[in-house]
Amino acid sequence: MEHRLVVNSESNNLLKELTSSLQTCDSFYFGVAFVNFSGVQLLLDTLKEAEKRGIRGRIMTSTYLNFTDPQALERLKEFEHIDLKVFVTDKQVGFHTKAYIFEYPDSYKIIIGSSNVTQSALKSNVEWNVEIVSKKHAAFVERVLAEYEQLWNRSIIATETFLHDYREMYRNTERVAFTANAVYEKAEYVVPNSMQSRAIDNLDRLRNLEETKALVIAATGTGKTYMSAFDVKRVRPKRLLFIVHREEILQKAKETFEHLMPSIQRSFGVLTGTQKDWDADYLFANIRTLANHHTLFEPEAFDYIVVDEAHHATASQYEQVLAWFTPQFTLGMTATPERSDQLSVFELFDHNVALEVRLHEALADDIVAPFHYFGITDLSDIDLTDVHLEDTAEIAKRLQVHKRVEFIAEQMAFYGFDGEERRGLGFCVNREHAAFMAAAFNQQGITSQYLSGEDNGAVREAAIRDLEDVSHPLEFLFTVDIFNEGIDIPTVNLVLMLRPTQSPIVFIQQLGRGLRKHPGKQFLTVLDFIGNHTKSFLIAIALNGQRYYDKESLKVAVATEFAHVPGATHIQMDKISQERILAQIDQESFYSMAYLKEQYMEFKKVRHGKTPYELMDYYTYDGAPDPVKFIQKEGSYLHFLMKMEKEDSIITLLQDEVWASVYKTISKMLPIKRPHEFSLYLALLEQDALSIEEAAYEIRHWVEEVNRNSVQHAMQNVTHAFLDQREKDRSPALVEWYEESIVRSSILKELLQSDTYKQYFIDLLEYGLHRYAREFGKKDYGTPFFKLHEQYQMRDTAVLSNATVTHSSFRGSGLLRSGNDLFLFVDLHKDAGTEERLMYKDEIKSPTDFQWESPNNMAQNSERGERIIEHKEKGNRLHLFVRKYKTIENSVVEPFIYLGELNVESFQNEKPVMFQMKLHHPIPAQLYRELTEKV
The missing domain is CATH 1.10.10 (Arc Repressor Mutant, subunit A)
Structure with a gap:
């Protein structure tokens, strides 16, 4: 009998165990207390494949605590190869079983533990599940099967009548539960989330440095207003001014502050065109009204000023207002810290960023809804291989076929969505494509509308209101670029990517439109129809979310279905799309001038044709190209820009x-x-x-x-x-x-x-x-100043260890020294041309074990040999840096990755000496796979 513990981690989770088992078993039997659609959706493709293979299964769940989702039951019932039963609980008998049984020709695999079929239990919760593989007819197996059979016989078949009655009961119970939970929304029970806590702590730190301004950067819907209210509650200023750009959010901000501070003994008021509460202690003001009346206040009238949507603060209205007042502290909040022509928002707030939250951090902090992304190979009839992505008219023409609409509708029906009412956004190639999709969906009985930049603000606002209103029949909005950023529609639970991805920035912006949390929405469903165009790999760059990548890391991310993406988010591509993207990554040259120019031009297009003259232009966009690659190519960004734009002003500057x-x-x-x-x-x-x-x-x-x-x-x-x-x-x-x-x-x-x-x-x-x-981050990494698993060049060790010798000497050798610190630099895969006598047997043997073979001239009793062997006795610290290859494409020198300190466990042989070493910190699963496997 074999057994092992299955937990949710970066390298593995219960979902992977279930899908791999379903792909190989002869039959399966689930018995779980709770089944949610959030978990069922993650298993749909695997269950469909099992159905094609003729693999039958039983799924038994319960009504315990009324947590099982009727939508999940209805979706499971659609599979003809699954028998579905429900154990009906009462006050005396609960049902808390979590068991997954897989039958093979000669054995059973049984997983018993804590995980139900929900997205969190399968992917991200702290769960313990024990997997046992045993021969058939073993006593343990017989006991488990007998117990399962007994429960199965006590359960009732999930008939249409049962499902109808259960759904009605579930709806009523859900309303009661929501009312009962309202008590936990009382102000005394509301506490900052992890993002808000970090921001507040950093604001305190900056104030202790006697700073008077700070900026918080986080996406729409991540709780910036609450964060500012928590900080104000901590500081307790006598008078507060909260400045908003849009009047519609002014009242919400005021209500948030009143809600969190019911007993603060301050008066709350607003300053708008129609209402002017001049004497309010905490005043919430529209910038247009404030700009006309700010001189009526004394400059020192307010102790604390909050500037919402602070990227507008470089405009003249804001400059006048902010120049007039002299508060003790000013807090700016923005989702898009874009630069104006005059001044950057960073400069305006003295470069003090208290917190910055990008998409992956927001997912990790659970401050946005997780998403389930399904990359679906588009119809083979639609060929985009010979079309340039700039030719939107031709792409739209080829995509506007009713067979594709039927295919999209089929996939929507198969994957479903979370919630009672479908609210979707479809991102299209151009206006014609959006109009076609809306008309086609309307013909199918799915009420839809299309919008483009040609529609005025009133039309857009009305369409958004209709989509947000769950009682309105509108289900879909098809758009062209206008919803890429700044639009917040919390009810959206389905996003259709219907156009070739040209820009990771636009992809992330479009994805973000559905990530706002909303009652009744556990997750966002994203269906991406991936065609055979030549730039499909850009999807991988967008989803990867890493600040640096090369071919190997990107390929590992695709092959592992982006296992490093945090939380309950799920990313899945079908086999054809995955293989196509991997092949494109192999063929692409990420360091070629042609590729860098494409990146630059696409970024400029995202900026509506505005030339990005400065590096900070890139910083403000999640998913932007890495301008350091431009610098590495041409020596500086301006030298690169001169090649791209050939502008006289840049040429003159560099003369x-x-x-x-x-x-x-x-x-x-x-x-x-x-x-x-x-x-x-x-x-x-x-x-x-x-x-x-x-x-x-x-x-x-x-x-x-x-x-x-x-x-x-x-x-x-x-x-x-x-x-x-x-x-x-x-x-x-x-x-x-x-x-x-x-x-x-x-x-x-x-x-x-x-x-x-x-x-x-x-x-x-x-x-x-x-x-x-x-x-x-802000952490002090000590001396040497290294962060685990970051990238470094040899010369960096000189600076970061406070070396006082000429820093150019830190190169060329695999073993460098600064004081009592020894730095070991290792290429894991030697170049094909390396002579056999120099092919050192360096190897990562496990996440904690490393083998290093010294240069051929090192003896155990040499100065260098003793320095390493007796490193503990001599007070020396050994630091390990590795890279997979010395150079990557186009002979670009690859940086090393710092794996931390290590100790010598044993050594043998002479000239060279073979060392067995143990790392202080295990290598993370994703990085371990990157360094040790080839995809």
């Missing part, structure tokens, strides 16, 4: 050799691995000098704690103290050392005479720091 050299030198530091140097550069753009204490203060904006040695090292580093002479000659230093301080060099003073140069400096430093904050 100043000193400026171009300095800009290129700082550009090559991206992406930064610690914020110290960039924070010092940024401060020196505004002030002439920084003492050690002042430098530490600037760094603490980005890192919770910083030791004096690291501050001094960073100060020396910006003076180019650790560059070799060739590097110093190539680029002049912007900073000099003077009496225990760093000061602007004459070169920097001269460059800052130009507002254009200064703005590009700010952009470069701002991008580096905010990207760092997004990827590394």
Whole structure:
């Protein structure tokens, strides 16, 4: 008898166990207390395949606590190969069984534990399930089968009559349950979610640094208004001003604050065109009205100001208002921190980002609804291989066939949706395509409408209201680009991707339109019809959500169906789509100029043709191209931009050799691995000098704690103290050392005479720091300053270990040293041309075990050998960095991944020495697969 524990983790979950077992068994028997459609939908394709194979099964569930979903029962009943029964519970007898039994020719696999058939139980909850494989007729198997049979006989068949009666009872019970739960919405029971708690803690930290402004960036529907109310409740200002851009959300914001602070003893009021509560303690104001009347208030009238939709705050109305008031603290909140032509919202809030939440973080924090994505191979009749994606008219023409509409309707019927009433968005190629889809759906009895940029605001708002109203017959809106961002329709529970994906940004924006949480909606269903066009792999980049990727990591993500995506979200592609995307990834050259140009042009298109002159233009979009790749290609972003746009202004800018050299030198530091140097550069753009204490203060904006040695090292580093002479000659230093301080060099003073140069400096430093904050957070990683499982180059170890030697010496060798830190750099797969005598037997043997073979000239009793063997006794720390290949496509040098510290467990042989080592921290499942497997 074999047994093992099955838990939900990044590497595995119960859903995978069930689907793999259903794909191989001869028959199956489920007995679970609860069955929800959220869980059933995840099993639909596997159950369909089992039906095709002639595999019969029994599913038994119960009415215990009325938690089983009638929709789930009705969907399961549609499978002809499944016998469905329900154990009807009463006050005396409950039903809490969770058992999954699979029969094979000579054995049974039995999984018994804690998981019901719900999305969370199958994928993300903390669940324990024991899987036992045993020969047939074993005593344990016989006992389980007998118990199952007894319960099966006590259960009743899920007839149409039973399902009708159960649905009616379920609806009534659900209404009662909702009313009973209302008590938990009382203000004293409402507590911040994890996102809100992190934001509030960071706001406190910034105020302790005597900062007076901060920005929070999070998607619509993630609770920013509640977060601001929690912070105001903590700070308790005497007077508050809450500024909104749209009047329709003003009243909701006021109600949120009143709800959370029923006993705060402050008066609440509004300032609009029709109502002016001048003396209210907490005033909620429309910006248009406030801009006309702000001078009626004293500048110090408000202690705390909240600016909702803060990306508008760079507009002239806001600038006038915010310049007038002098509060103790100003909080900006935005989902889209896009830059205006004059000023970035980051600059407006002094670069202080208290929190930034992108899609994957929102899913992990459970502040948006999870989504179930199904990638479905489009009809083979529709051929897009010879059509350029820019030719929307031709694509639309080929997609406008009724056979495809029937296929879409079939898939909608098969996968279903969560909730009582279907509310869907369909994203189309152009207006003609949207009109065609709406007409075709109307012909099928699905009330639909189409919208495009040609429709005015009133028409759009009316259509959105109708879709939100569950009593209105409208079920679908088909749109072209206009719902990509900024539109919030919480009731949407089904999204149809009906066009070829051209941009990860647009894909994420469209996906986001259905992720707002809503009562009665547990998840969003996404059906993506994937054609045979040449850029299908962009879907994988969008879903992957990783800040960096290469072919290997992207292929592993596709092959594992994006197992790293957090929470109950489920991503599934059919076999044809998956193989097609994997083949495209193999064929694509992600570092070629052709690919980078395509990325750039598509990004510019997303920005409605506006040239992205600055790096921060990329930062503001989830799913944007990585501009560091542009820098790596051409030396700096402006050099890349010059090739793309050939504008005289950029060409002239780069003709100043000193400026171009300095800009290129700082550009090559991206992406930064610690914020110290960039924070010092940024401060020196505004002030002439920084003492050690002042430098530490600037760094603490980005890192919770910083030791004096690291501050001094960073100060020396910006003076180019650790560059070799060739590097110093190539680029002049912007900073000099003077009496225990760093000061602007004459070169920097001269460059800052130009507002254009200064703005590009700010952009470069701002991008580096905010990207760092997004990827590394505020944690102090100590010395050396390494974050587990991040990417590094050899030379980074010199900076991050505070090495005081010439940093260019940190290259070329597999074993480097800085003080008592030893850094081991390993290529796991040697190049095909490597001589056999140099083919070291380096191997990751398990998530915690590593084998390293030293260079051929190392002996155990050599200085280097003893340094490693006796590392504990000598006080040395061993750090491991690995990469799968030395170079990837187009001879691009791949960075190393830091796997943390490790200890020598044993060693043998001489010249070379073979070491067996153990890592302090296990390698995460997804990364382990990336490093050890080929897809």
